[in-house]
Amino acid sequence: MAVIGAGVAGLTAAGLLAGWGVEVSLFEKSPFLGGHAIQLGCKATDSCVKCGACVAEDQLMGVVRNPKVSIHAGTQIEAISGQGPYQISFCSHSPLVHADRCNGCGICFQKCPVPGAILQGQAPRVGPYVAIRQDLCRFFDDGACSLCRETCPQGAIHLSAGTRSGQIHVDAILVATGFAPYIPSHKPYGYGLFQNVITSLDAERLLREKTLMKRPSDGRLAGRIAFIQCVGSRDARQGHPGCSKICCGSSLRMARLIQSRQNDAQIAFFYIDVQNFGKDFQCFYANARTSIEMIRAIPGDIIRTEKDELEVIYFDPETKVSKEAFFDVVILSVGLLPSGDNKRVARMLNLPLNDSGFISPSGDDRRPSPAGIYTAGAATGPMSIAESVSSAERTVFQIIGYLGLR
Numbered sequence: 001m002a003v004i005g006a007g008v009a010g011l012t013a014a015g016l017l018a019g020w021g022v023e024v025s026l027f028e029k030s031p032f033l034g035g036h037a038i039q040l041g042c043k044a045t046d047s048c049v050k051c052g053a054c055v056a057e058d059q060l061m062g063v064v065r066n067p068k069v070s071i072h073a074g075t076q077i078e079a080i081s082g083q084g085p086y087q088i089s090f091c092s093h094s095p096l097v098h099a100d101r102c103n104g105c106g107i108c109f110q111k112c113p114v115p116g117a118i119l120q121g122q123a124p125r126v127g128p129y130v131a132i133r134q135d136l137c138r139f140f141d142d143g144a145c146s147l148c149r150e151t152c153p154q155g156a157i158h159l160s161a162g163t164r165s166g167q168i169h170v171d172a173i174l175v176a177t178g179f180a181p182y183i184p185s186h187k188p189y190g191y192g193l194f195q196n197v198i199t200s201l202d203a204e205r206l207l208r209e210k211t212l213m214k215r216p217s218d219g220r221l222a223g224r225i226a227f228i229q230c231v232g233s234r235d236a237r238q239g240h241p242g243c244s245k246i247c248c249g250s251s252l253r254m255a256r257l258i259q260s261r262q263n264d265a266q267i268a269f270f271y272i273d274v275q276n277f278g279k280d281f282q283c284f285y286a287n288a289r290t291s292i293e294m295i296r297a298i299p300g301d302i303i304r305t306e307k308d309e310l311e312v313i314y315f316d317p318e319t320k321v322s323k324e325a326f327f328d329v330v331i332l333s334v335g336l337l338p339s340g341d342n343k344r345v346a347r348m349l350n351l352p353l354n355d356s357g358f359i360s361p362s363g364d365d366r367r368p369s370p371a372g373i374y375t376a377g378a379a380t381g382p383m384s385i386a387e388s389v390s391s392a393e394r395t396v397f398q399i400i401g402y403l404g405l406r
């Protein structure tokens with residue numbers, strides 16, 4: 001059995017299938033396991049707010065040392081042929097680091113002269129903690145720099161580049177290739193130009209590393225923060241009319257987390273309408289509204305002022321006049337879009353895509369999948385971590401039936 005994609009959906013499925021005694025080959029294109037969910041931070045304040053962020057690491061722990069699961073990280077699927085059984089051809093790239101020796105001490109980051117050449121994994125309990133980008137690393141230019149290898153106290157960095165091609169035969173394939181976050185460079189919000197305009201995924205990573213929300217431009221504490229919702233979703237002009245479902249809940253939880261750590265943070269929340277999330281939503285939302293300024297408008301423009309503030313310009317629907325407000329940091333809540341890999345894998349497997357470009361879920365009788373090919377998680381449309389886990393559970397149940405194990 002092959003599982004393509006080691007996000008929370010793929011990990012859940014791999015762990016469950018292994019529990020049924022199935023030998024699983026788990027393919028992940030990035031050097032790290034866990035997909036997007038592993039990059040999210042826990043948003044608990046004085047109690048758990050059920051954001052689901054801890055689930056990814058739990059699922060990961062269930063898979064990493066499981067003898068039934070062979071993990072192929074840093075691996076691209078090159079071709080898939082057959083009609084069940086299937087033959088998968090793949091190519092794996094070395095992360096240039098011995099995962100079992102790296103203890104995440106961070107010395108390689110301090111020594112590396114090229115920003116971005118060393119990537120950091122997000123799962124604190126599971127290696128590899130780092131991987132090296134061969135396309136940026138100077139060692140692979142002219143061999144002149146190998147500071148990371150020389151200074152690593154664990155001898156974990158080997159810099160011996162290598163690709164390994166392989167083929168396997170499997171009875172069934174689960175596609176769990178997930179989604180791609182919208183990159184807001186085409187919106188008039190200065191993303192990529194103004195350092196203090198960041199995406200919700202950037203904010204997640206920042207809050208995982210540091211407890212306080214600071215301005216990326218100068219490291220000063222951000223006292224005024226704006227969230228702008230529906231960036232790249234519910235946006236017909238960008239070709240993405242659908243709602244991404246999880247963003248309102250995720251951003252409101254993040255806003256409350258920031259306020260719990262920075263008591264005097266002033267937060268404004270620009271939105272179209274707030275999507276319901278979870279059964280405790282009404283109570284959570286009522287509380288959130290007492291401390292967050294909710295503005296039902298989507299800003300048109302962001303300008304950086306001479307004082308390095310961000311001026312957000314929006315049309316106030318209540319007073320019907322154009323207004324401006326000033327912030328230290330603006331967080332763009334980006335939509336969940338179909339990933340380019342979805343299309344590639346769908347083409348290889350002859351899988352139908354829906355109108356939004358996501359893969360139709362397996363079990364959808366209107367668009368049946370080929371025999372032995374299954375889908376789970378956000379590859380089939382925007383969904384939360386809990387929904388991704390239950391979609392993987394449902395799909396495993398179907399697969400077990402297909403493999404004749406129940």
Ligand SMILES: Cc1cc2nc3c(=O)[nH]c(=O)nc-3n(C[C@H](O)[C@H](O)[C@H](O)COP(=O)(O)OP(=O)(O)OC[C@H]3O[C@@H](n4cnc5c(N)ncnc54)[C@H](O)[C@@H]3O)c2cc1C
Nearest residue numbers: 005007008009029035036037178179250341377378384385
């Ligand atoms: C900013 C942000 C905040 C969020 N906050 C929350 C929250 O608070 N609560 C919540 O429940 N949900 C939240 N979500 C949603 C959550 O991230 C998703 O529910 C979850 O990541 C979906 O898991 P997945 O495994 O389906 O997809 P992904 O996480 O996208 O994982 C897919 C994996 O497949 C790999 N892959 C893709 N193509 C290939 C290929 N061809 N070969 C091999 N591997 C491949 C990818 O590298 C990736 O590792 C948030 C999302 C974002 C962007």
